Amino acid sequence: MSKYWKPGSDRPTPVLVDDEEGGVLFVSTSSSSSSSSQLERLRQRLPVYKYRDAILYLVENHATTIIVGETGSGKTTQIPQYLKEAGWAEGGRVIACTQPRRLAVQSVASRVAEEMGVTLGEEVGYAIRFEDQTKPGLTMVKFLTDGVLIREMMDDPLLTKYSVIMVDEAHERSLSTDILLGLLKKIQRRRPDLRLIISSATIEAKSMASFYHIRKKNLRNDAIDAVPNQEPAILSVEGKGYTVEIHYVEEPVSDYLQAAVETVLSIHDNEGPGDVLVFLTGQDDIEAAVKMLTDEYNHSRGRSSDLLVLPLYSGLPRSDQDLIFAPAPRGKRKVVISTNIAETSLTLEGVVYVVDSSFSKQKFYNPISDIESLVTAPISKASARQRAGRAGRLRPGKCFRLYTEEYYLKDMPSEGIPEMQRSNLVSCIIQMKALGIDNILGFDWLSSPSAEAMVRALEVLYSLGILDEDAKLTSPLGFQVAELPLEPMVSNMLLSSCEMGCSEEVVTIAAMLSVQSIWVSMRGVQKEFDEAKLRFAVAEGDHVTYLNVYKGFLKSGKSSQWCYRNFINYQAMKKVIDIREQLVRFLKRLGLTLKSCEGDLKMLRKAIISGFFAHACQLAEYSPNGMYKTLRSSQEVYIHPSSVLFRVNPKCVVYHSLVLTDKQYMRNVIAVDPAWLIEAAPHFYQLRKPNPALF
Numbered sequence: 026m027s028k029y030w031k032p033g034s035d036r037p038t039p040v041l042v043d044d045e046e047g048g049v050l051f052v053s054t055s056s057s058s059s060s061s062s063q064l065e066r067l068r069q070r071l072p073v074y075k076y077r078d079a080i081l082y083l084v085e086n087h088a089t090t091i092i093v094g095e096t097g098s099g100k101t102t103q104i105p106q107y108l109k110e111a112g113w114a115e116g117g118r119v120i121a122c123t124q125p126r127r128l129a130v131q132s133v134a135s136r137v138a139e140e141m142g143v144t145l146g147e148e149v150g151y152a153i154r155f156e157d158q159t160k161p162g163l164t165m166v167k168f169l170t171d172g173v174l175i176r177e178m179m180d181d182p183l184l185t186k187y188s189v190i191m192v193d194e195a196h197e198r199s200l201s202t203d204i205l206l207g208l209l210k211k212i213q214r215r216r217p218d219l220r221l222i223i224s225s226a227t228i229e230a231k232s233m234a235s236f237y238h239i240r241k242k243n244l245r246n247d248a249i250d251a252v253p254n255q256e257p258a259i260l261s262v263e264g265k266g267y268t269v270e271i272h273y274v275e276e277p278v279s280d281y282l283q284a285a286v287e288t289v290l291s292i293h294d295n296e297g298p299g300d301v302l303v304f305l306t307g308q309d310d311i312e313a314a315v316k317m318l319t320d321e322y323n324h325s326r327g328r329s330s331d332l333l334v335l336p337l338y339s340g341l342p343r344s345d346q347d348l349i350f351a352p353a354p355r356g357k358r359k360v361v362i363s364t365n366i367a368e369t370s371l372t373l374e375g376v377v378y379v380v381d382s383s384f385s386k387q388k389f390y391n392p393i394s395d396i397e398s399l400v401t402a403p404i405s406k407a408s409a410r411q412r413a414g415r416a417g418r419l420r421p422g423k424c425f426r427l428y429t430e431e432y433y434l435k436d437m438p439s440e441g442i443p444e445m446q447r448s449n450l451v452s453c454i455i456q457m458k459a460l461g462i463d464n465i466l467g468f469d470w471l472s473s474p475s476a477e478a479m480v481r482a483l484e485v486l487y488s489l490g491i492l493d494e495d496a497k498l499t500s501p502l503g504f505q506v507a508e509l510p511l512e513p514m515v516s517n518m519l520l521s522s523c524e525m526g527c528s529e530e531v532v533t534i535a536a537m538l539s540v541q542s543i544w545v546s547m548r549g550v551q552k553e554f555d556e557a558k559l560r561f562a563v564a565e566g567d568h569v570t571y572l573n574v575y576k577g578f579l580k581s582g583k584s585s586q587w588c589y590r591n592f593i594n595y596q597a598m599k600k601v602i603d604i605r606e607q608l609v610r611f612l613k614r615l616g617l618t619l620k621s622c623e624g625d626l627k628m629l630r631k632a633i634i635s636g637f638f639a640h641a642c643q644l645a646e647y648s649p650n651g652m653y654k655t656l657r658s659s660q661e662v663y664i665h666p667s668s669v670l671f672r673v674n675p676k677c678v679v680y681h682s683l684v685l686t687d688k689q690y691m692r693n694v695i696a697v698d699p700a701w702l703i704e705a706a707p708h709f710y711q712l713r714k715p716n717p718a719l720f
């Protein structure tokens with residue numbers, strides 16, 4: 026270990042949270058065995074506990090309180106409980122705590138329910154897209170993604186049921202966090218009783234405070250009386266959980282995947298007990314690392330497998346994600362290999378070691394080509410600190426950074442670029458328009474999005490018929506699209522299908538497109554997997570193939586065995602059924618009824634085109650390698666190997682999304698007739714210049 030690794034010069038201060046005897050407090054890692062008095066003692070040992078009264082005082086007296094405290098100091102799990110204990114959830118009011126990621130929402134809610142000794146979904150609940158575990162009238166503390174809170178504003182623009190809203194992990198600056206931060210500032214002007222808490226381990230508190238400073242003259246007259254102090258309060262929670270020793274590589278590594286695997290094995294050989302959490306970038310990397318650790322290394326070292334290696338990424342079925350929370354079997358060391366979904370808010374009880382590759386997959390949008398890609402890019406110091414903070418939560422830990430200390434100190438940017446400035450803004454604009462915000466460029470953004478991305482999004486929305494010539498939501502289509510919890514193009518496809526008489530089928534397709542993948546590709550059985558897929562595959566493409574899978578699943582009586590035999594992800598299919606039911610309810614609420622096209626696949630594909638005409642591509646001439654060009658901007662794209670049309674290469678296709686690995690790949694592809702494109706969107710294919718009235 027010592028040859029490769031160098032301890033960082035910024036080693037953290039010694040342990041600050043000690044037990045009464047002055048030694049480090051080691052706790053049982055099985056929460057199920059934690060008694061309530063034990064949990065209470067643990068709560069009181071967290072650094073944030075000393076600030077309980079100060080936090081409650083500041084929240085009482087200031088409209089906005091910004092709380093900065095080290096990872097693991099207790100912000101997320103404790104502050105909502107302090108607020109509840111102080112009466113902020115009385116009289117039917119609710120305390121909200123937002124998180125950028127679904128996994129964090131669920132796990133933090135379940136921890137807080139356990140600490141409060143209540144059943145999850147009752148006094149403490151959570152809400153993520155397509156899953157609401159709350160009971161109106163009973164839930165007092167609610168964890169939710171920032172996206173879900175924005176959606177709630179459509180029914181209740183002033184979020185009247187909430188007394189305090191805590192925007193946690195604000196440093197992440199996700200698209201939804203930024204929209205929410207701007208909208209909450211607007212709401213505060215009308216609701217002096219609402220309190221905001223902005224929290225993170227790594228935010229620039231001063232600039233956040235100046236953003237939230239509302240001058241009295243900007244408040245509505247009826248809000249001026251009885252206003253709390255409008256100057257945001259800043260509180261710095263001193264102290265951290267346990268020491269995390271930081272180690273850097275001596276020399277830059279050329280292959281971070283290989284280096285990560287070697288580091289895990291080196292930890293396993295040289296370090297004491299404790300699980301390992303490795304941060305890589307995406308599913309491909311992660312699966313490769315899992316394979317290297319499970320097969321090759323164990324084999325070459327002649328070991329029986331004493332490592333339990335688990336992948337973690339957002340597309341993984343929930344039951345597989347849950348495995349990471351279970352303790353490792355006796356005698357085994359658990360190694361979780363994750364994307365950045367485990368970067369913030371999570372506590373994995375056994376984790377003592379973190380390996381940080383320095384990379385993550387990040388969205389980058391090019392408004393000129395209108396292509397949004399997931400690119401492997403270096404992380405920021407804020408992310409690196411969050412990653413290190415996943416160790417040291419229940420005992421001291423170590424973080425092995427696969428980059429040099431010099432790189433960390435001199436070259437790593439302090440913060441990442443806000444997602445707002447590197448995303449396609451279509452969904453963002455629809456949401457803002459639905460909330461009555463017309464002047465989006467003039468909106469009070471924490472960091473403004475680029476004018477080009479805004480113009481491009483307005484143009485797409487206009488072509489989809491969601492915005493009119495005055496850039497207002499059209500009625501009913503625009504308002505209906507905003508109402509549905511789907512990507513706008515999927516919503517458009519679904520709503521058009523209602524008119525075209527094939528909504529029964531398209532609602533299934535929309536549900537299928539809302540889960541990551543319904544296939545389970547297992548290593549070593551590629552041939553069997555391909556054969557299974559062929560049983561459902563049709564020449565029209567993936568969407569129609571999904572319909573066959575769905576029908577087969579229903580016919581089997583929703584059997585898990587059937588899924589297993591057909592390489593289909595049972596959990597994903599259950600999710601599809603659930604999402605489909607919810608979408609049907611949404612359609613009914615909009616007064617729309619389901620109708621089947623009884624096998625008219627031409628009509629079905631036309632309905633898909635009505636949402637996705639902007640994603641049309643043509644097979645390039647003389648292209649032996651299956652290269653397509655997008656009709657819109659002549660970008661080079663290829664059919665993804667997971668598509669049933671891979672190597673079939675129809676002349677003209679429409680895709681659902683693009684993914685960038687070694688090439689730009691289209692996922693979920695359907696073959697179409699080019700004439701249908703002009704028929705569905707003559708305005709789009711003839712549009713040369715954006716409509717000046719839009720801007």
Ligand SMILES: Nc1ncnc2c1ncn2[C@@H]1O[C@H](COP(=O)(O)OP(=O)(O)OP(=O)(O)O)[C@@H](O)[C@H]1O
Nearest residue numbers: 096097098099100101102103136226266370372418
């Ligand atoms: N599921 C859990 N099991 C066991 N202990 C937990 C769990 N969740 C939290 N804890 C304990 O509570 C501490 C505080 O966690 P909490 O998430 O509130 O901190 P935080 O300050 O919000 O950290 P972060 O900024 O990393 O989200 C953890 O360090 C850990 O000791």
